[in-house]
Amino acid sequence: MNLGYARISKADGSQALDLQIDALTAANVAPDHLYKDKASGKREDRSGLEACLKALRKGDTLYIWKLDRLGRDLKHLVTTVRNLSERGVGLCVLTGQGANIDTTTSSGKLIFGIFAALAEFEGDLIRERTMAGLAAARTRGRKGGRQFELTKNQIRLAQSAMANRDTSVADLCRELGISRATLYRYVRPAGQLRDHARRVLKVERDTPPGAST
Incomplete structure (x- = not known):
């Protein structure tokens, strides 16, 4: 079964879901299998996405318009798709930079594997920079961590x-x-x-x- 998820960032009517819904419908996602949110991608409490993820079953495929509709950031995106993969659910991205991602195919899995490697690489870089910054601070007599506000x-x-x-x-x-x-x-x-x-x-x-x- 094909399920679709669409999201816009603003709930004041300045953006519309029509473009995403048309693309998802063209990908054979039935109207009653469409899940929607009007919320910032940074928010964790996206009820539409939560309902969509709960509704997915083994053998289903989740369709999204662009990668940025699904994940809050690269790490969250990779984690979400890995969880879907472990449940036997595929992901298909219709347009944008991730348009070739289709985890139901071998080539799509390979492309997503590159994204996962980039997410891990990004995390390693952040940790290395943090440790380097702390080491540099210690050599100057400063200790890392939260500064105290009161004497x-x-x-x-x-x-x-x-x-x-x-x-x-x-x-x-x-x-x-x-x-x-x-x-x-x-x-x-x-x-x-x-x-x-x-x-x-x-x-x-x-x-x-x-x-x-």
């Missing part, structure tokens, strides 16, 4: 202020120049330190303001 003195100030029931959280955040979410990442509502703060202060347990650390 030790600011954390102790926040700890003491939050222990006082009369403290205005909004005023404290304004004084420290941080958001409420950032404040609570360091200090609990009653003033106890969170793990984020302990790492900055280099303490293993909560200590009251003014105590030796």
